[in-house]
Amino acid sequence: MVGRPPGTFGAVKPLLNTYRVLATVVGLSIITLVLVGVPLKYVHELWPSVLPVGSTGWRIGSNINLYLGTAHGFIYMAFVLVAFMLALRARWPIFFTIITLLCGTIPFLSFWAEFRAIRRVRAEYPELVAREAVGTTPAGD
Secondary structure, three states, X not given: OOOOOOOHHHHXXXXXXXXXXXXXXXXXXXXXXXXXXXXXXXXXXXXXXXXXXXXXXXXXXXXXXXXXXXXXXXXXXXXXXXXXXXXXHXXXXXXXXXXXXXXXXXXXXXHHHHHHHHHHHHHHOHHHHHHHHHHOOOOOO
């Protein structure tokens, strides 16, 4: 693409790969927290007889929230940092960057944001797509 400084592809590729991994981990961890951890821990407030405080299910939910919730927070901070670095390196518009960062906080939407960001980077860096295709070609071809 015209207007891109030379050598930016090499700086974008590792950031893109790290972004992809972190976005997936952040998305899966928030889904696990929202669909498993939080309901197991707090269902007793709606139906006290289902999972009373101190039951095995309640303890599992509490542990998921404690450990995975903490890990998710730290991983999300790393995700924000890497996404911001990728945004600067790939010269994303500010609105695109903000939407991408915010989508990491919403279950399921993080996967759409990851797809959208990867599609944008691949469109701006066609050599990335070409190198990925070469990397997946069998050795004999």
